[in-house]
Amino acid sequence: MSQKLITIDLDGTTLNNQNKVSQKTVAVIKAAGAAGHIVSIVTGRPYRISAAIYDQLQLKTPLANFNGALTHIPHQHWSGEYKRTINKAIVLDMLENQQKLQLKMIAAEGKHTYLANHLPPADLNFFPATLREDQLLSKSSLVHNPTSLILFVAPHQEQVVRNTVLHHYGQQVDVGVWGGPNSVLEIVSKGIQKAKAVAYIAKQYHIDRRNIIAFGDEHNDAEMLEYAGRGVAMQNATPTIKSIANDVTEFDNDHDGLAKYLESYLQLAK
Incomplete structure (x- = not known):
């Protein structure tokens, strides 16, 4: 399977209803990375309340905060880092x-x-x-x-x-x-949206748009799901997000919907 860029929203997607990451999710995202895929968090959250999740998932990839206004690699200097600010x-x-x-x-x-x-x-x-x-x-x-x-x-x-x-x-x-x-x-x-961050990260890794898989559940994920080659809505996503997605997870965010979908789609199960 060709290398994929997997972009994941946090709230309602990667996180369960207790705002936690399950052990299953950690294991599957680690396995996806080990299989050569790039997993990036693309969230509306600021860095201060996404850093711990990034570390828990043991990522070393770009992280997009503020719906893509800031894209950086935590804990290191990255020449590709960018931010768009407000006067x-x-x-x-x-x-x-x-x-x-x-x-x-x-x-x-x-x-x-x-x-x-x-x-x-x-x-x-x-x-x-x-x-x-x-x-x-x-x-x-x-x-x-x-x-x-x-x-x-x-x-x-x-x-x-x-x-x-x-x-x-x-x-x-x-x-x-x-x-x-x-x-x-x-x-x-002006013009900030998650899809722009996804396109930027994909360019850094020379990944074609058709090899991007994006997961989300809410209105701020719409452009990202539309942009990705495969936009996946969570089972708990809004009707609008489900209507624009290419696929919907079988399980919701409280039952490892993201992890189970990725495990099956990327054939990660041992």
Whole structure:
């Protein structure tokens, strides 16, 4: 079998419903690597909450964070590393207009930086539960252009804030809505999407598009699944993602759907 690039989403795909990686998943991904395939995590998560999973899977391949705004190889200097950032002036402007926009929290992130003007609600566990003084978002602390900007907005204000942001900065940024119970918007540099990171990684390894297998479950995986030669939706994926995928896993993320599919497709079982 020719060398494959296997790109995997984390939440709802590689991780089970307890946000853990099963031993079966670790074993299958290790076997895929040993068989000569490239496995890359392509996630909306920042590096700070994907590094431990990357290490648990014992990967040495590129990792794409922030839906592809940052692509790097952890723990080493990689000449292919790239990031697309947001002009910090946009962040400072939002900070100034936070009351007008009804923003409850603004968080600016980079590969190793996290700055916020407020602690998140207790149930938003994607963010640090404490803030050090040097993590307080301000004009003086925001030294570099961030890679991602998170806005926690007043309930049901997502579309209003999204439209306002696009009206003022639409030439420079894209705005994504997290969905789920919380009103959260994510802002990234214009044109950022997972498919671009996948294409970039494939180019680094000279892997043809038809030899890319991508796994996902949510709306931010759509372009990646469409781009890949074989887009695979999880059994627990949204109907939209299932409709654009080439295939659907037999089992969901809580029953090793990704691992079982890969094991069978790559004929890894001993």
